[in-house]
Amino acid sequence: MEYIIEYFVQLYTNQYFFVLAVSLLAISSYLIMRFFVLKVIFRFLNMTSNKFDDILITTGFFNRLSFAVPLIVVYVMTDIDNSPQNLSYRIFFVLFVVIMGTIINSVLNAFNQSYLNSKYSKRLNIKSYIQIIKLIINGLVFIIVVAILINKSPFYLLSGLGALTAVLMLVFKDTILSFISSVQISSNDLFKVGDWLETEEFKADGEVVDIALHTIKIQNWDKTVTVIPTHKLLDSSFKNWRGMTDSGGRRIKRSINIDLNSIKFLNEDMIERLKKIDLLSDYLNNKMIEIKKYNKSDAERSLLNVRNLTNIGTYRAYIREYLNNNSNISKDMTFLIRQLPPSKNGLPIEIYVFSNNTNWVEYESIQSDIFDYLLASINQFDLKLFQNPTGSDFNKSNIA
Structure with missing residues (x-):
């Protein structure tokens, strides 16, 4: 018995075997979570009357959440040193931040889809605002990841952005213009999904099917789709036939x-x-x-x-x-x-x-x-x- 215990202790202390064992355990935990635990959760959520949990499933929230399980297993099994100078800790922290970023993105996608299914979506389209929030979150994730890898504070990187403002303005020029245009579209109620829009400059004549941050999609009456940059559409003239529909004539x-x-x-x-x-x-x-x-009474001869x-x-x-x-x-x-x-x-x-x-x-x-x-x-x-x-x-x- 003592021989068997000593054998397992030697295996545990063997670096290569330990790495292999932790890797197999992490992969196994992911597969169990993905193909067994999530299926049970999905079956339970499909029986509920709440629609938001169904949207969370379709947007991949739970699938992305399952990536955190093997990461937790590795963290618990390896007893990683929390020192910032430790490369293993930094790699672990980078993976954790990336996974959290994808989870937050899926939650935002679910919220946007839930809003589109509500009656309020016809009054105000929030897809552009959701995309701006996702852009900010992804930018923060990128800054945090770079800061972890180079072992610097994120504020150190942010302080250097001031000098890059002109470059960033040039790189994100279309994004900034599109965001301003999206705000104008929403605040002035220029058009919304389902409106009949006609614009001669872009040869588009049909129904608005999507309003995103950078593009507007119009399905023409011949079933073709015209994609127009958001800010360019507002720079041109267009005709919205919604008034005809609302008037009933x-x-x-x-x-x-x-x-x-x-x-x-x-x-x-x-x-x-x-x-x-x-x-x-x-x-x-x-x-x-x-x-x-x-x-x-005595009419003249001429009809005139x-x-x-x-x-x-x-x-x-x-x-x-x-x-x-x-x-x-x-x-x-x-x-x-x-x-x-x-x-x-x-x-x-x-x-x-x-x-x-x-x-x-x-x-x-x-x-x-x-x-x-x-x-x-x-x-x-x-x-x-x-x-x-x-x-x-x-x-x-x-x-x-």
Whole structure:
């Protein structure tokens, strides 16, 4: 028995065997922690209703925490001298600081992810601020590691940063500008994740999917992604369509070009025919009463000596009544049917209204349905659409 005890004592005092034994024990403790203990912890946390612990798992908090276990085992087993002059102690301390830095970074990532899942993330994006905090922490970790390795106080290194201020300003110029831009974006509520942003300079037109410290990601409507430096985006002009979404209405602005040669006064037959249209009957009756009161009882021979209805004016009235009775058109926003100056492309009748549906697909469907109907109904007013001559028009002229 004494021989066996003496044998183990000799093994313990053997430097190479001791190093091998501690290394195997450290690796074993890591593997047990990573593949057994953490699995039990994960299974328990997945059964809880708290979502933050699930986020800690996905951000790797516990995995990074497991790296501290073999470090503790080595520290306890080796009885390292705490003297700063001891190289082993400095290496151990460096590893400890690096592991703590990664753990803090994972906690910040978890906090940011938890905030993104909350209702407050739509009001204020904090990702840029989290990245600044991580940058400061990583910088401090770097300074502490260097200070430990060269056996100097961290304050000794920090005191030397004053002389390097100009160099640091040059190196971190984009970071500083991006941070200032991020503060402006948040404080002035210029845009946020989910907003529709359009910028001509960067050829981007789509939804903001990410706001980071250095970059803004915009997913265009063709599903491509445009990445823009944060400070450069604020230096340029951009359009935020959030106001359209918040208002609940989306503008319809389109013109129907009328052939000038088809514009004329309405005669009695046309008036009687148009009175059969429900949307126009009240308008025509009121107009006829108003015109009869204005015109002389003994009307002159020329139509220009009296007031008369025109087919273009009646068609405008019909458009107004048709849109007034359309449930997809907002009545609380600008509602305008107007005539623009005549041009070489005819007489434009512009429709300037707002759809009460801001969804892109449904909005386009509403707009198309409106103009399908208005274009098809124009012949009822003896009006013609203006269009440039096509091949069929030239063929008809040759036949004639």
